[in-house]
Amino acid sequence: MGNLMDKEPPPPVVLVPPLFDFPPLAARTRMLESSYNMLFGKLALKCLFDDYFERAEHFSTMIMLKPIDDPLVDLVATVSGPLERRPDEYPVGNAYFRWQSDVDDPHTFIDLFVSNSDPVLQMRSCAYYPKYGFGAFGIFPLLLKNRVSSEDYGVMGLRYGSGNLSFGATVMPFSSKDELPKTAWLVSKMGRLTAGVQYEPQYGGKDGAKYKNLMNWSCAVGYEVGSSSPLCPSFNFALELAKSSQFIASFYQHVVVQRRVKNPLEENEVVGITNYIDFGFELQTRVDDAKTTSNKTSDSTFQIGASWQANKNFLLKGKVGPLSSSVALAFKSWWKPSFTFGISATRDHTFGRTGYGFGLRIEDLREASYQRADPNFVMLTPNKEHLANGIVWKIGKRPMLQADVNAGKFDSIPRELRPLGKIL
Template identity: 75%
Template sequence: MWKWLFSREAAPPPPVVLVPPLFDFPPISARNRMLHSAYDVTFGKMALASLFQDYFHQARHFTTRIMLKPIDDPHVDLIATVSGPLDRKPNNDSIMGDALFRWQSDVNDPHTFMDLYVSTSDPILQMRSCAYYPKYGFGAFGVFPLLLKKRESPQDYGLMGLRYGSGNLSFGVTLVPFAMKDEIPKSAWLVSKMGRVTAGVQFEPQKRSAKLSNLMNWSCALGYGVGSGSPLCPSFNFNLELVKSSQFIASFYQHMVVQRRVKNPLEENSVVGITNYIDFGFELLTSVDDAIAANNISDSTFQIGASWQANKNFLLKAKAGPRSSSMALAFKSWWKPSFTISISATRDRADGKMQYGFGIQSENLREASYQRADPNFVMLTPSKEHLAEGIVWETGKRPMFQSDVDAGHFDVLPRELRPFDKIL
C-alpha cells in the first residue's frame, strides 16, 4: 500500500502559452506625449512613427544608446546617445552626442516629470517640465532652452502650455511667454472621441497676428479605431487628415496578436504555444494645393511597413516607398541590463545600391520576461490543448484571463502588458 502511494506520479502541469513582452512598450515617445498637443499624438501618429522609424538607421551611420536607471531611486533615469557616420575620417565633426536626465514623480505614470537635455548641437542645454493631475484632468507644461548658440525668435526663449485631458476629450493651448504683445498663441487644439470615432482640429498660425478665418492656419483630422492600448489586444485604426488646406494624409495601422505552436527544447514540456505580435501600417501623403504641387516634382508620396516579433528576442521589420525600401533585424537579450543589437539595410531605387546602418542599445529601464498564460483563455486557435484542465500553472500566481483583457481589467497583468495611456 505504501509503495503504491509513493509510486503515484504527480499530475502533469497544465499546458501554457508564452506571452513575450514587446521590444519597446511603452515606446520612449510616450514618455513625452504631454509636451505635445493631443492632436499631434492621436490618430495613430505615435504607432506609425514607431513602425516607420524605430530600428531603421540612417544609411552608413551608427547609433549607440544607453538607458540607465539607478536601483536605489527608480524615479530618475538617464538616456545617452551617440550617433554618426561609419566613414573613418579624423576629427569628424558630424558625430553627435546628447544625454537626457529625467525625474518622474510616479514610476507608473509618465505624465508628471522634469528633464534636462544636453547636446553637442542646439539646444546645448534645455529644460522641460510637465505637471498633470489625473483627478482633475488639467495639466501644464513648459520647454525652456537655457543655452543656445543664437536666439533669433521669441520661441527660442521658451514655450508654455496648458491642457485638459480625459478619456473622451482633450483641449489645450501653447504660448510663447516672451512674444510680442500682439502675437497670438503658437497653437491650440481640440480633440474629442465618441465611441470608436475620433475627431480633432488644430490651429497653428503661420505668421504673427494671423486670422482665425484663414484656413491655411487650421488642420483637421478624423479617425476610426478599434481596440485598446494593451499589446494583448488586437487594434486597428484608420485616419484622414487635412493639413493647413495644402496636404491630405490617409493612414491606417493594425496590431495583431496571434499564437503559434512551439516546440522549444529549452522550455518546459507544458509550453505548447507562443504569442506573436504582427503590425501593419500604411501612410499616403498628397498635395491638394496647385501652387505647392507646381513647385514640386513629386507632390505625393506613400510608404507601407510591417513588423513581426517572433519571440522576446527577435524583431523583423520592413518598409517600402517610391524612393527606397528598407529592412531591419533586431536582437534583444533580456539580461540586466538588456542589450539590443540591430542592423538595417536600405536600397535606393535610383541607383540600386544597398547601404547599411547599425545600432546598439543597452537599458535597465524595464524588467520584462515571459509570462505564462492559460491556453483555455488566451489561445485564439482551438486545439486539443484548448481543452486542458486546470488554470493555475504556478502556485500563488493568477493566470492571465482573456475575459479580463477583453473587459479592460488590466490590473492582473504585468505593467509591460497594460495600456500606456488612460487619457485621450
C-alpha cells in the same frame, strides 16, 4: 509509491513574450505634445516606420538606465554618426536626465537635456493632475549658440484632458501679440470615432487675422477598434487635411496570434507561442495648386511597413516607398539591463545603391514581463509562461484560450498596461 507513479503531467503552456519596446519612449513625454500630434495612430506609425531603421552608412547607440536605489530618476543618452569619418558630418551626442514625482505617475516630471548641438542645455517640465484633468508644461532652452526667434526663449502651455476630450494651447512668453498662440488644439472622442482640429499660425491672413487663413488649420478624423494594450489586437484608420494643402491617409493594425512551437530546446509542455504582427500604410499627397517640382514624388508619396516579432528575442521589420526600401533585424537579450542589437539595409531606388546601418541599445527602464488581464485569456505566471489549462489544441488550428479572470480586475497589471481611461 503509487502517488509517485501516477503523477500528473504538467499542464500545457503557451509562451507570451513581452514586446520589444513598450510603452514607446515618446509616450513618456506626451504631456509636452499636442494631443492632435499623438492620436490618430501617429505615434504607432512613427514607431513602425522609424524604430530600428538606421540611416545608411550610420550607427546609433542608446543607453537608458536608472539607479536601483532611486526609481524616480533615469538617464537616456544617445550617440549617432557616420560609420566613416566625414569632413561635413560628425557624431552627435545627446542626454536626458529625468526626475518624476511618482513611479506610477509619468506625467509630472522635470528633465534636463544636454547636447553638443543646439540647444546645448534645455529644461522641460510638466505638472499634470489626473483628478482634475488640468496640466501645465514648459520647454525652456537655457544655453543656445544663437537665439534667432521667439521660440528660442521658451514655450509654455496649458492643457485639459479627460476620457473623451482634450484641448490646450501653447504660447511663447516673449513673442508679439500676433504670434499668440503658438499652437492650439481640440480633440474629441465619440465611441470609436475621434475627431480633432489644430491651429498653428504660420501664415498671414487678410486684415492681419491669421485665424482666417485656412493654411494655419489642420483637421483629422480617425476610427479605432481594440485596446491600447499590446496584448490585444487593434486597428486604426485616419484621414487628415494638414494646413489645407496636404491630404494624409493612414492605417495601422496590431495583430496578436498564437502558433505552434517546434523548437526542440523548449520543454514538452510548451505547445505554442504568441507572436505580434504589425501593418501600417501612409499616403501623403498635395491638394492645393502649389507647383513644387516636375518630380511627381515631391507632390505625392507613400510608404508601407510591417513587423513580425517571432519571440522575445527576434524582431523583423520592413518598409517600402517610392524612393527607398528598408529591412531591419533586431536581436534582444532580456538581461538586467537588456541589450538590443539591430542591423538595417536601405536600398536607394534613385541611385541604385544599398547601404547598411547598425544600432545598439542598453536599457533597464521598462518592465519586461506582462500579465494577462483580459477576459479572453488566462493569467500569466511571474516567469512569463502562460498556464493554458483550458487550451484546446488541434493540428492546423489556432489555440482557443478560456477566461480565468473577470474584466476590470487590473490590480496586478504592470503600470504600462493599466487602462487609464481618464486621458485622451
